[in-house]
Amino acid sequence: MEVLSDGELTKLILPDQTHWILLSKEPVTVADESMKMTGTAGVIKKWNDGKVRIILMAEGKAEYGNLKAESNKPETKEGIVK
Numbered sequence: 001m002e003v004l005s006d007g008e009l010t011k012l013i014l015p016d017q018t019h020w021i022l023l024s025k026e027p028v029t030v031a032d033e034s035m036k037m038t039g040t041a042g043v044i045k046k047w048n049d050g051k052v053r054i055i056l057m058a059e060g061k062a063e064y065g066n067l068k069a070e071s072n073k074p075e076t077k078e079g080i081v082k
Contacts, residue, residue, distance in 0.1 A: 005030040
């Protein structure tokens with residue numbers, strides 16, 4: 001586990017996947033590797049086989065590679081990123 005972006009982003013590395021977890025009182029933009037998120041609450045999960053799931057828990061936007069999500073309400077988006 002790593003804490004990034006002044007404590008706003010947590011990176012959890014598991015044997016078969018990596019999770020980036022954003023929790024912030026105020027909207028922020030955070031980035032690491034091929035991911036970027038803007039907002040207050042969201043998760044990006046990337047499996048080693050290329051599957052990616054973006055979960056926005058509040059208004060915001062997120063991307064990993066070519067998979068992108070933007071919403072003013074909670075939203076989940078999935079895809080394969082190569």
